[in-house]
Amino acid sequence: MSYYTPFFVVLISSLGFVFLINLNINTSLTETITLHTMKKSANIDEYIAGFPKETQKALEQIRTTIKKIAPTAEEKISYAIPTFTLNNTYLIYFAAYKTHIGLYPAPVAVEAFEKAFIKYKTGKGSVQFPLDEPMPLSLITKIVKYRIKENEARIKKR
Numbered sequence: 001m002s003y004y005t006p007f008f009v010v011l012i013s014s015l016g017f018v019f020l021i022n023l024n025i026n027t028s029l030t031e032t033i034t035l036h037t038m039k040k041s042a043n044i045d046e047y048i049a050g051f052p053k054e055t056q057k058a059l060e061q062i063r064t065t066i067k068k069i070a071p072t073a074e075e076k077i078s079y080a081i082p083t084f085t086l087n088n089t090y091l092i093y094f095a096a097y098k099t100h101i102g103l104y105p106a107p108v109a110v111e112a113f114e115k116a117f118i119k120y121k122t123g124k125g126s127v128q129f130p131l132d133e134p135m136p137l138s139l140i141t142k143i144v145k146y147r148i149k150e151n152e153a154r155i156k157k158r
Contacts, residue, residue, distance in 0.1 A: 044075050044082045054131065055096050061135050062094050062101065069144045086151050092144060100128040101135065105143050112146060113139070 041047035048059045059082070066073065066084050073084040073091055081095040093104035100121075107125040110117065116139055121128040129135055 040080060041077050043077060047077060047082055051096050055101075058101050058129075058131060058135050059094070059096055061137060062103070062140060065137050065140050066092060066094075066144050069141055070148055086148065087155055089151050089154065091147050091151060096131075097128075099132070100130050103127050103129065103140065103143070105147055106150075108150065109143055109146055113143060116142075 041050065044063060048056050048063070051059065063075075063082065067075075070084060070086055070091060073086045076083050076085065078090075078093065081093055083093045084091040090106075095102045095104075104126050105113075110122055110125055110127060113127075117127050120130075
């Protein structure tokens with residue numbers, strides 16, 4: 001079984017292993033396909049527990065930051081990665097890789113933060129934060145607040 005998003009492909013084997021293939025167009029050929037193999041996680045706690053301690057710390061920082069800004073947002077695993085939804089609408093995804101954390105706030109948010117993202121690798125709807133640097137929690141806070149406003153505007157249009 002496979003699912004496609006503009007950011008990555010998720011392949012789920014019959015044994016329950018998940019292969020997350022990053023399709024970021026703005027990276028070199030060797031970085032274009034990043035394979036992350038793990039046992040399919042039932043929840044965000046299980047997902048985070050599957051990584052080394054330093055990566056777990058970065059993931060927890062991002063998770064805590066999102067929960068602080070959007071306390072009513074629901075946590076779940078979608079496309080095999082941590083996802084927050086608000087008002088039954090996607091808010092933000094994030095995922096860990098060997099050398100970075102990928103944040104997936106959607107294309108419009110990436111465009112809105114273009115200047116702030118200058119020092120990071122980006123793709124359509126994604127930004128990569130290197131694991132060897134502190135997580136930019138104030139920037140993540142701004143991104144999540146922006147996504148909440150987008151989410152609320154979409155609800156008002158309904």
